[in-house]
Amino acid sequence: MWNNTRVTQLLNIDYPIFQGPFGGRFSSPELVATVSNSGGLGGYGAYTLSPQEIFETDQQIKAQTNQPYNLNLWVSDADAPGSPVSDADYKLAQTVFQPYFDELGLPFPEKPAPFQSRFQNQLQAILDIKPRVFSFVFGILPADIMEQCRRAGIITIGAATTPDEAVALEDSGVDMIIASGFEAGGHRPSFLAPAESSTMGTSVLLQLVREKVKVPIIAAGGIADGRGTAAALLLGAEAVQIGTAFLACDESNIMPIHRQQLFSPAAKHTTLTRAFTGRLGRGISNSISRGIAGKENAALPFPLQSTLLSSLRKAAIDQEQWDKVFFWSGQIAPLLKHRKAQELMQSLIVETTATFNRLKTTFS
Numbered sequence: 001m002w003n004n005t006r007v008t009q010l011l012n013i014d015y016p017i018f019q020g021p022f023g024g025r026f027s028s029p030e031l032v033a034t035v036s037n038s039g040g041l042g043g044y045g046a047y048t049l050s051p052q053e054i055f056e057t058d059q060q061i062k063a064q065t066n067q068p069y070n071l072n073l074w075v076s077d078a079d080a081p082g083s084p085v086s087d088a089d090y091k092l093a094q095t096v097f098q099p100y101f102d103e104l105g106l107p108f109p110e111k112p113a114p115f116q117s118r119f120q121n122q123l124q125a126i127l128d129i130k131p132r133v134f135s136f137v138f139g140i141l142p143a144d145i146m147e148q149c150r151r152a153g154i155i156t157i158g159a160a161t162t163p164d165e166a167v168a169l170e171d172s173g174v175d176m177i178i179a180s181g182f183e184a185g186g187h188r189p190s191f192l193a194p195a196e197s198s199t200m201g202t203s204v205l206l207q208l209v210r211e212k213v214k215v216p217i218i219a220a221g222g223i224a225d226g227r228g229t230a231a232a233l234l235l236g237a238e239a240v241q242i243g244t245a246f247l248a249c250d251e252s253n254i255m256p257i258h259r260q261q262l263f264s265p266a267a268k269h270t271t272l273t274r275a276f277t278g279r280l281g282r283g284i285s286n287s288i289s290r291g292i293a294g295k296e297n298a299a300l301p302f303p304l305q306s307t308l309l310s311s312l313r314k315a316a317i318d319q320e321q322w323d324k325v326f327f328w329s330g331q332i333a334p335l336l337k338h339r340k341a342q343e344l345m346q347s348l349i350v351e352t353t354a355t356f357n358r359l360k361t362t363f364s
Helices: 006-011 029-037 051-062 087-103 119-129 143-152 163-172 202-210 226-234 256-262 287-291 304-318 341-363
Strands: 017-019 042-045 069-074 133-137 155-160 176-180 217-220 239-242 270-273 281-284
Touching (some): 017 029, 017 042, 029 051, 029 069, 029 341, 087 287, 163 176, 202 217, 226 341, 270 287
Parallel strands (some): 017 239, 069 133, 133 155, 155 176
Antiparallel strands (some): 270 281
């Protein structure tokens, strides 16, 4: 059967279907539990949480499922952490982004204070909790941390956007690798080279990575139904990670307008941009992403760009100026059909099974 892979065997789950662990508090314990209780692997993106909040969230998940689930952190949660923004960089950002503040009647914000990384404290929370699965993006874990995870029985999963990153992750000792294609919504988790040079499609990336590493590969990006799941498995993946389709479900923690946008014609047009956070990420195109095309060097380092634009985002939401709000989305959004996570899981299982049955009949 298609669902019998090294991934399902290692994690003791029924189906090799992962729910993307959304950051920015878009994940929810209810969504994680629904996916895990349906035989897949739910995931919670915890990179914006304090250690105490990670503990509390983990308790909420445990109260709703006794199945395996994934907690996710960002190894690199800041570009140039602790460094102040130069006057020249701040002035350039003001020149480019001032018009959008003017349109909403807002003063331009003061220069953001340096950001102090929270990763080490968050990491200790993960080691204390000992989730069945710990996934991470934007880098590689130190060898001593990998050893602690192994001793604690924690399955580690790193994310790669290029074959070289996949090799580096395998060399570090991860148990599995997510091959993240450029079709995916959210941030590009590149770490060996600028994200702009790592925009490889999922199917090509998957095949190239499969030739380079021996650990199981999880395909991510541009997958929302059983046909996409089957295609990824046929190309060598041993699981898939699905983001946008689960993000659109009622159980996620996104705003209703975000969910509405994912099911609207606007979702046909997505873009990769640094405009909103300082790191390259995919979402639905809007007036700001279009307006600063070619001027993205004006964005401050991550996450200071998010801090800079926080008042603009709040005002745009309050004034319902939706064309100034960036709604994260992958390119696959026009295929979305389901609004309930359990229904989506069942559809994925049924469609993937049917696809493999058709292939068996056709080529037998």
